[in-house]
Amino acid sequence: MSQDPKWDSWRSRWFELRYKPAGMLAFMLHRLTGLGLVFYLFLHLAILSKLGGGPESWDSFLALVRSPLISILDGILLLGVLFHGLNGLRLTLIGLNLGLRWQKASFWVILVLSIALAVWGSAGLWILNK
Amino acid sequence: MRSSVNKHQASWGWLSQAISGILLVVLLGIHWVAQHYLAAGGLRTYAEVVSYLEHPLVLLLEIAFLVVVTYHALLGVRAVLLDLSPGKRLVRLLDAGLILTGIATVIYGINLLRLILATE
Numbered sequence: 001m002s003q004d005p006k007w008d009s010w011r012s013r014w015f016e017l018r019y020k021p022a023g024m025l026a027f028m029l030h031r032l033t034g035l036g037l038v039f040y041l042f043l044h045l046a047i048l049s050k051l052g053g054g055p056e057s058w059d060s061f062l063a064l065v066r067s068p069l070i071s072i073l074d075g076i077l078l079l080g081v082l083f084h085g086l087n088g089l090r091l092t093l094i095g096l097n098l099g100l101r102w103q104k105a106s107f108w109v110i111l112v113l114s115i116a117l118a119v120w121g122s123a124g125l126w127i128l129n130k
Numbered sequence: 131m132r133s134s135v136n137k138h139q140a141s142w143g144w145l146s147q148a149i150s151g152i153l154l155v156v157l158l159g160i161h162w163v164a165q166h167y168l169a170a171g172g173l174r175t176y177a178e179v180v181s182y183l184e185h186p187l188v189l190l191l192e193i194a195f196l197v198v199v200t201y202h203a204l205l206g207v208r209a210v211l212l213d214l215s216p217g218k219r220l221v222r223l224l225d226a227g228l229i230l231t232g233i234a235t236v237i238y239g240i241n242l243l244r245l246i247l248a249t250e
Contacts, residue, residue, distance in 0.1 A: 031210060035210065049242060054249055055176035062175065088148075125166060
């Protein structure tokens with residue numbers, strides 16, 4: 001066991017899943033999706049440099065990203081964006097002392113809504129990409 | 131808990147993250163729908179990207195999106211790193227690094243837009 005209390009509290013905040021209230025689960029998911037989205041943002045910007053390479057470079061890239069694997073990754077991205085965005089709005093309302101009564105319930109609603117919208121949105125992308 | 135961030139700084143960070151977050155819901159919503167759902171086949175070809183960006187309003191929205199998303203992302207990274215309770219000097223170093231990263235990212239993005247619009 002680590003003797004450093006700072007490390008202990010950090011570790012228990014992130015990796016101990018037992019006895020976590022909904023608010024803490026929301027906090028963890030918000031951070032994990034946030035960090036994932038930061039990674040995606042820089043990946044996305046780096047890939048867009050292909051646009052600077054002209055039509056051949058971009059259009060050959062498009063053929064690659066129409067693969068089923070990429071569609072699955074797009075679905076995961078959509079789920080992360082939806083959860084982070086909806087939960088971010090929830091956090092803003094809570095921070096403004098609004099809707100505190102629905103703090104827990106709204107987390108579960110947002111989780112389910114994000115999954116449902118991600119499935120719907122991915123299906124839409126899948127159909128468009130066909 | 132020891133913290134190198136005072137209350138005033140923390141609320142400033144919270145407020146600007148909330149405001150940029152709300153802006154992102156709108157800007158990312160527009161970006162996503164326009165780039166993937168309104169585009170034939172779910173993705174724009176090179177020629178379609180160019181003609182799309184030629185609308186001044188679209189260009190303005192994409193630049194606004196770039197600036198706001200970079201700001202929100204780096205402020206988020208800062209919040210996560212500050213939870214590790216770094217010392218004051220480390221926070222200053224981190225802030226300088228994040229500001230430089232943000233500026234470099236926006237310059238990169240605007241330069242890319244310039245390159246795309248210059249190819250026609």
